Amino acid sequence: MILPLLIAAATPEPSPSASPEALISESVITEGIKVTNKALIYGGTAIAIYLVLFILGRFFKRRFQVPLGWFYHIFCLTFALFVAQMLPMIDFGVAEEHVNAAVVLSGAFIVITLLRHYFVAIFGRGDGMNAKVPKLLSQLVSLVVFLFAFVIVIQNIYGQPLGGLLAGAGVVGIVLGLALQDTLGNLFAGFAIYFGGQFKPGDWLKVGEEHAEIMEVNWRSTRLRTCDDIYLDIPNSNITKETVTNFSHPTARHALRIEVGLDYDVAPTKVRKVLVEACLMGKGVLAEPAPAVFLKEFAASSITYDLKFWIEDHGCFEEILSSVRTNLWYALRRHNISIPYPIQLETQYVPAVQPPDCPALIKDGLKKVFFASVLNDGQKTYLVDHARVVSFGEGEKLIKQGDAGSSMYIILEGLADVLVDIGGAIRSVAKINPGECIGEMSLLTGEARSATIVALEDTTAVEIDKSVLAPIIADSPELVENLSDLLARRRLQNEGVLSESTNSALLAEKQQDYQSNFLRKLRKFFEL
DSSP, X not given: XXXXXXXXXXXXXXXXXXXXXXXXXXXXXXXXXXXXXXXXXXXXXXXXXXXXXXXXXXXXHHHHOOOOOHHHHHHHHHHHHHHHTTSTTOOOTTHHHXXXXXXXXXXXXXXXXXXXXXXXXXXXXXXXXXXXXXXXXXXXHHHHHHHHHHXXXXXXXSOOOHHHHHHHHHHHHHHHHHHXXXXXXXXXXXXXXXXXXXXXXXXXXXXXXXXXXXXXXXXXXXXXXXXXXXXXXXXXXXXXXXXEEETTSSOSOEEEEEEEEEOTXXXXXXXXXXXXXXXXXXXXXXXXXXXXXXXXXXXXXXEEEEXXXXXXXXXXXXXXXXXXXXXXXXXXXXXXXXXXXXXXXXXXXXXXXXXXXXXXXXXXXXXXXXXXXXOOHHHHHHHHHHOEEEEEOTTOEEEOTTSBOOEEEEEEESOEEEEEEETTEEEEEEEEOTTOEEOHHHHHHOXXXXXXXXXXXXXXXXXXXXXXXXXXXXXXXXXXXXXXXXHHHHHHHHHTHHHHOOOHHHHHHHHHHHHHHHHHHHHHHTTO
């Protein structure tokens, strides 16, 4: 109501006695004033709306980090013109259609920008805003929004029927379809890959002979990265025709298998135990589900076993397989299980590297054993003949805390770490160097292992088992008395009693208690 009154007040009334020429001049002036007033009103209204929208855009950009860009300025300008032209005193005529079309098209770009910014939250698959959404889906949504805006402009604003346009577009589409057959095939295959849900960025696949991680699915191809950091760009239509193994779906936990041929002379039950124990020490191998061993085939020169174990990180599958195979080699050697060569022609095999002189190593190692002083020469010779030299690879466990023990080790070469589980926390408490012994108490009394010993490097050791010491003790029952006395003195020495105590009677009583306790354990363990 105020704007028409202002326009009427600003327009002068014509004089009744004026001449025709004066009347024409006054009419021109009046029309000019009206046009000027309309322009001022239109321009002022448009500028006011533009500033309001601009301030709102700055607020959203700073508060929500929405990257609006130059399209937002275009939208603000066209929307301001669109609202201003709706005033009753403004009439643009044909120009209104162009302004309306500009508003719809620029608004479509704003909608696309907002969708891309909040794309993960609306369409994404994964953990919130950190999910990886393929560009293919983002581009598809943008195309749909823009086509929808284009249809509104053509049909609703300009009033053009879409029938003829679609007919012409159909002919053009046929031509383009024939020319871009492969491209369209890749496009639709990309839709199938994403919407089918079989693959997504971050999944590990086996395509052909390649193990690779999906980095991106776009409108033309699927980009993958191998374990060697080599990028593969496979057309979508090709990857949908391949037999693809997905190691990450439905969960990242999956099984790997290793085949190994072993000697016919070894019982399968023993082989299963050795293979499972060696596999569990491999880096990245899961304890649950437990590894399994299957007897697969009676081959020409060996029995083929299939070792199945579970992992979660397929990106490290090569390192895991190498770790398990390395552990198998050492474990099979320690248990005298051979991997036979294919028998083609009977010949004498002469190794390039001569085997070590095991009796000499064992004899030298026995000098480090604390109870060797109570053994006679014949008993020492028996140990040299029946003990064995074993090897452990880096990272293997010689003994495990809590396990029942019946053997000891004398370290000849290498370095080992002593780990103790204290309330669920694993701590390193000592290092075992060449010349040191571990597990004497378990050998003599059968006590459970008090710590875990892990090889820090390739380690060679002499192993003395209960089965080797038992015949010596059975032939010399008096040896039990000597061993119990030796163990009691060793226990007192470890407790520091021998150096600190000045009361000989108390010392003798404590030694007698320890000796009786060890004597009872020795007789029970060796069934005397």
